[in-house]
Amino acid sequence: MTQTLWGIHAGKTGDANSLFLKKKVIALGWHAMGNLAVLTATREAFKQRYAAVYPVAAKSKPGQVPTSAGQLFRFVHEMQINDLVVYPSKNPREIHLGRVIGDYVHDAGGDPLYPQRRRVEWLKTIPRSHFSQGALYEIGSAMSLFVVKNYADEFLSAIQGKQPPPVVPVAKDDSVAEISQDVEETARDYVLKVLAQQTKGHPFAHFVANLLQTMGYRTRVSPEGSDGGIDIVAHTDELGFAPPIIKVQIKSTEGSIGGPAIRELAGNVAPTEFGLFVTLGYFTKQATEFARSKSNLRLIDGDALVELVLGHYEALDAKYKALIPMRRVYIPEPVLSDSTAD
CATH class of the missing domain: 3.10.590 (ph1033 like fold)
Known part of the structure; x- marks a missing residue:
């Protein structure tokens, strides 16, 4: 046995x-x-x-x-x-x-x-x-x-x-890298799961607006319902006149976002403005290639969003930190040997 x-x-x-x-x-x-x-x-x-x-x-x-x-x-x-x-x-x-x-x-x-x-x-x-x-x-x-x-x-x-x-020996402990990656993946999965479950639909727009505020932008969230394809307008001055003006479209779906949705956003963005599409899911190859062809378009998928959340977590509104309770911890980094460093 x-x-x-x-x-x-x-x-x-x-x-x-x-x-x-x-x-x-x-x-x-x-x-x-x-x-x-x-x-x-x-x-x-x-x-x-x-x-x-x-x-x-x-x-x-x-x-x-x-x-x-x-x-x-x-x-x-x-x-x-x-x-x-x-x-x-x-x-x-x-x-x-x-x-x-x-x-x-x-x-x-x-x-x-x-x-x-x-x-x-x-x-x-x-x-x-x-x-x-x-x-x-x-x-x-x-x-x-x-x-x-x-x-x-x-x-x-x-x-x-x-x-x-x-x-x-720490320098020969290959499991260090595995653990670091596992901890990071757990944190990313947790953030995405909470956002998908707790900010479905219009609440996700308010969350993204607050995240943009932590980066120094002022934001206006469109009323729930018909928004003309734009969920958030972000700007750097109090009145919203000074460039850059960023028009943001959000999708709280965890599925794929294709080219048509990105082209729709582009149609609502003037040449002097910037368009930002934020989703919990991912973008198709067609969507990514179209965005790359436009210098004033940016795409943020679920993975990139989590990176921004982790990077600006401390500055988030208290209600969102309560929604996604986390604390700062230190995880081991792999020690590079001389041969690896070369």
Whole structure:
């Protein structure tokens, strides 16, 4: 039988760390769920129980029901004796590797907030710095319980080796670039998803207008309804007389924008004015080629829009920062070797 490598966290702040290491168990919370062994061994039964004991969470965040119930189901019914476990402790910052040696039990002793438990045998404790950035990123999952897949071999080698694994040199850690890209892609996907869901139609025009304001422009948004093909007029002076005058058309669609839409915009832009087309989606080759043939036209697709949002996020109106809540973080940059730099 193939051993599964599970990752587990001891609460958001590591508050179950002492329980894990001193009692030699791994545990999940959700104490209001009670003894999970009495539930029918189906995901649906676990979801129904979760919705019953956490009705507020189930109503406000329905997507949380299958996620949370699924973790509990896997802990009880999919995790097996002799499966392996990776537990990254927060203080001290170490990686604990172990083996599951007990079936699921409901035990509130010692820490009643983490009653869903299994006994484990801790095999090794290794400093985090001995693992690649990719491996650390994978076990930093937002979920309490998850299966380690992409970097499982790295942890398995650490368990099986007689000596601690050598420290992975930062300059040779290829996973750094992968993580940076993954974090950036996650942020981009999140921004686009929020805008697509929360600013559909005319509200998207107001958002784009505010984004232009962060760049120093004054804007006028056309009334909802018939706008003559122009959604926003942007200018640099208070009265809107001084050039450049920018006429903006927006589409909150996530699909493609073709040549006809760009030609329509061009028809509404005088030779002394500029036209800007902003969409959450993308432009066809025909649309892109037409815009390139006009020196006073610019196209901003979903990817380019996200770059602008990230670049001007701090200056956005408070209501839009509340709509797209984010905080500044630092992510690792790949270290270029001498050969790469050349």
